[in-house]
Amino acid sequence: MNGADPVKIKQARRLILRNLDLVYPSGLTMRSLYQTVCAVDPMYDFSLFGKDIEYLKAKGYLFFVDDALGGADKFTDKVGKLTAAGIEVAQRITTDEALDI
Numbered sequence: 001m002n003g004a005d006p007v008k009i010k011q012a013r014r015l016i017l018r019n020l021d022l023v024y025p026s027g028l029t030m031r032s033l034y035q036t037v038c039a040v041d042p043m044y045d046f047s048l049f050g051k052d053i054e055y056l057k058a059k060g061y062l063f064f065v066d067d068a069l070g071g072a073d074k075f076t077d078k079v080g081k082l083t084a085a086g087i088e089v090a091q092r093i094t095t096d097e098a099l100d101i
Contacts, residue, residue, distance in 0.1 A: 010099055012037050012044060013052050017099075020062060020082045021090035027065050027081035034076070050075065059096070061086030 019036050020028060034049050056062050064071070065079040072078045088094040 008041065009048070009052065012041065012048070013056060013099055015040060016052060016056060017061060017082070017086060017090035020080060021087060024082055024087060027079040029076065030078050030080060031076040033080065053080065056086070059085075059098075061089055 015037055016033055019033060030049075030053065033053075034044075034046060037044050037049065053062070057064075060083055062080045062082055065081050066072045067078075082090060085094075089096050089099065
């Protein structure tokens, strides 16, 4: 995956949100989310995944469940879950121009 391709970045971020929406109210480990995105785009890089997760977290669309419990040691073991705002964007109830393709 080309790190400079904005369309692919938006697609990956939407895919992350959609997958978290599918399992809501449960969460998913970062490892599972990464594997899901890689199934769609095998060239997707783990460093880009970390940036995408941090972007979605900074926007208030997801949070790490285990942070409230002391946190997981490894990033791949963290469990992410959608916030109310994340659900609205994942279900396209509200729009985020940065994620529109």
